[in-house]
Amino acid sequence: MEWLKTHRNDAILIAALMLLGGALAVFLYATRQDGGYVSVQMDGQTVMELPLSEDTQVLLGEDGHTNTLVIRNGTAQVVEADCPDQICVRQGAVQYEGESIVCLPHKLVVSVEGGQGSGIDANTG
Ligand SMILES: [Zn+2]
Missing domain, CATH: 2.60.320.10 (N-utilization substance G protein NusG, insert domain)
Incomplete structure (x- = not known):
């Protein structure tokens, strides 16, 4: 069942990208704190x-x-x-x-x- 494997990998990739995007947003938000x-x-x-x-x-x-x-x-x-x-x-x-x-x-x-x-x-x- 080759197709099943492929779809699962896609799901993991999408999840990873979403996680990365979320982490980036948090990072950008955090670095925008203290204006000095x-x-x-x-x-x-x-x-x-x-x-x-x-x-x-x-x-x-x-x-x-x-x-x-x-x-x-x-x-x-x-x-x-x-x-x-x-x-x-x-x-x-x-x-x-x-x-x-x-x-x-x-x-x-x-x-x-x-x-x-x-x-x-x-x-x-
Ligand atoms: Zn004024």
Whole structure:
């Protein structure tokens, strides 16, 4: 019964591929955790760098020009701002490298930098 053997091998191959795909997805998800730190830029200049591992709250800017940035549980979020569009507040929390919160009226950019293990590479060369 040669056909039976062939079909069984196919089933094993498909199962193996599914398992591999699942493992890859878990791996990609796991490596996307910890974003490292957030870089705060105002008017094109980096004014602050805050680690995502430490919960904190900072008030950025001056009167009539402020954004309240909260770092909690490894995520960064602008919880309050006095800009007219409130886009930065509505954007919600960011936590992965490459994600950012932008407040155009205040020329504020909060971006997640340096994921886990990439700090060394960024400083060499
Ligand atoms: Zn804003």
